[in-house]
Amino acid sequence: MSIAPPGQPPNPAEQFARRFQNALAAFNRGDLATALQACQALDADLPNHADVQHLMAMAWQRLGQVINAEKAFRRSLAANPRQPAVLSNLATLLRRSRRFEEADQALASAIELQPGLANAWYNRGLVSLDRHRPTEAIEQLQRAVQLDPRPGIEMALVRALQAAGREDDARDLADNIAARHPNDARAVMTRARQHRKKAPADALAMLQTLLQTTQDRARVQHEIGLLKTETKALDEAIVHFQAALEAQPLLIDAHRALNEIFWQQDDDRFGQSYRDAIARAPAAAPLYHNYASALRSAGREDEAEAILESAISRAGPDPFLLHGLAVQKLRRGDDDTPRQLLDRALSAQPDNVRFRIDCANLDIRGGDYASAERHLDHARAVEPWNQEVWAYLGVAWRLAGDPKHEWLNDYDTLLKTFTLPSPTGFTGTQAFMEELAGFLPTLHSAGRQPLDQSVRNGTQTFEILFGNSHPLITALKQSVDTVLAEYLAALPDDDRHPFYARKRQATYYTGSWSIMLRSGGHHTNHVHPQGWLSCCNYIALPPLGDDTTRDGWIRFGETSLGLGDREHVARTIRPAPGQCVFFPSYFWHGTYRFDSETPRMTVPCDIDPA
Structure with a gap:
């Protein structure tokens, strides 16, 4: 560091550089508040400096302030557009907000500026996977591997090959990575995942061998537990999930998987893993938050509230704990x-x-629709395609008398019923449904509904159903594909509309599952956060009610907010076996309960544009 001669002021450029280095040092040691304060002081002296704005953006991003982070990234690029690292970091922010097309554009610009930037190729490959473009992802990830053959990049390439249907190539590459990196737990687990569908015993042997040498025993035990769950060896899965938590009590994924099994089997050990972990780590806020969520989903409201209140006193005012307690009190009718x-x-x-979203929920209950819309507009700026945001906006607009409600929830155009075509080899749709109704119950191993789902008094399968290679499931998917194409072809064009603007002829299934409701069963009112388009396929039905009772029918428009006479059922449909109903994933929907010894069997699915 140079020192100015006596009587001369310090060099302003050197002063600025020193202050910037201090801000960067604060960021690197995790002192984000100090880093941000230093950047803001620098910005006051020299507005919109590219490096200062970039560092400010990274600090805002770490603090979870997405909008401020994006503004700072864009100010940095306005000051100097030729910054591939800034473009790549902006793309990461956009990807986390599910703004995949914008993320891809930013990465394309980064690569144009610096073709040898491996991270940009890698991240672009991940975005292509998000967009369900596996062929493009393969090309991009292969380029990233050429530039930087890290195991993590190669493992992403395995995922891309699998997504493209090149299962043999994916398996061969996974074998090769694990052979070159036998002590890398992620590499061996990636290899095991590629083998577990066709050769679960081989996959298990790989994981058991890894267990003898790895330092990450918790993750490997969790992986074995997942494999055992898939093969319906639930007692063994429990043992491995418990072993994972003994090694790492903060492994939330293992808690969730273990307690889902306990819940569905009506096992008294439900929740015990959280209690044991809290005893070992009493200041770990995520344990309390997830335990309370599990209790709430199980209907144990008083216990959930007590856990959250205890957590705040023991772990401090963590924002997720505060939010969890707010939701809990809201469910109990406390609006203050x-x-x-x-x-x-x-x-x-x-x-x-x-x-x-939950602030908007509270505002809607209280009748302050303008405030609800402000919260939802803010949320929409962060995640433009979030289905819950649009669902609540529709409610706020309807209750405020805003005609945008009818524009958004265009039931006449968007809600459509079709009859599934009969696959080859069946005498008709009804015969096909009867065979499916005989097969689907064999996939249900649980005793009751899953946690945190809309199902009441029924069961739901664990696996992604359309990933099942059974000929009946393959035939069902092909039938749905046929009517899906017909539905999409009839949609109008409207780039301003959150559903029509995303219309593509190429689509993919983000979720699919089998549901069996017993007598007294129903679906609570809900939306599908993970979809764009949703579809319910009716396989077998109990005797349904008439226009008066509507037992077993599906309804649209009524929310889960309990708004009393402000609720509105916009449409009802009396389904029939062999029919399917398409609707945007943000449509509120639920079903009327029924009383019959004949189960109500459906196969819902969620669809995204590719």
């Missing part, structure tokens, strides 16, 4: 305390979409 708790949570994470 939740507002204070949500305000505190939002002050820590103003761009958290979940927090914004």
Whole structure:
């Protein structure tokens, strides 16, 4: 560091550089508040400096303030557009907000500026996977591997090959990676995943061998537990999930998987893993948050509230704990305390979409539709395609008398019923449905509904159903594909509409499952957060009610908010076996309960544009 001669002021450029290095050092040691404060002071002296704005963007991003981060990234690029690293970091932010096309454009620009930037090729490959473009992902990830043959990049290439249907190539590459990196737990687990569908015993042997040498025993035990769950060896799965948590009590994925089994088997050990982990790590906020969520889903409201209140006193005012307690009190009819708790949570994470949605929920209940819309507009700026945001916007607009409600929820155009075509080899759709109705129950191993789903008094399969290679499931998927193409072809064009604007002829299934409702069963009102388009296929039905009772029918428009006379059922459909109903994933829907010894069997699925 140079020192100015006596009587001469310090060199301004050197002063600026030194202050910037101090800000960068604060960022690198995790002192984000100091880094941000230093950047803001630098920005006041020299506005819109590219490096300062970039560092400010990274600090905002780490703090979860997505909107401020994006603004700073774009100010940095406005000051100097030729920054491939900034473009790549902006793309990461956009990808996390599910703005995949914008992320891809940013990465394409980064690669144009620096063709040898391996991370940009890698991230572009991940975005292509997000967009369900596996062929493009393969090309991009192969280029990334040429530039930087890290195991992590190669493992992403395995995923791309599998997504493209090149299962043998994916398996061969996974074998090759594991052979070159036998001590890399991620590499061996990737290899095991490629083998577990066709050769589960081989996959298990790989994981058991890895267990003898790895330092990451918890993750490997969890992986074995997942394999055992897939093969319906649930007692063995329990043992491995418990072993994972003994090694790492903060492994939330293992807690969730273990307690899902306990819940569906009506096992008294439900929740015990969380209690044991909290005893070992009493200041770990995620344990309390997830335990309370499990209790709430199980209907144990008092216990959930007590856990959250205890957590805040023991672990501090974590924003997720504050939000969880707010939601819990809101469910119990307290409209005052939740507002204070949500305000505190939002002050820590103003761009958290979940927090914004639940603030809007509270506003809608209280009749402040303008405030609800402000929260939802903020959430939409972070995640433009979030289905829950649009679902709640539709409610706020309807209750405020805003005609945008009818534009958004265009039931006449968007809600359509079709009869599934009969696959080759069947005498008709009804015969096909009867065979499916005989097969699907064999996939149900649980005793009751899953946690945190809309199913009441029924069961739901674990696996992605359309990933099952059984000929009946393959035939069902082909039938759905046929009517899906017909549905898409009839949609109008409208780039301003959140559903029509995403219309593509190429699509893929993001989820599919089998549901069996027993007597007294129904679906609570809900939306599908993970989809764009949803479809319900009716396989077998009990005797349904008439226009008066509507037992077993599906309804649209009524929410889960319990708004009393402000609720509105916009449409009802009396389904029949062999029919399917398409609707946007943001449409509120549920079913009327029924009483019959004949189960109600459906196969819902979610679809995204490719």
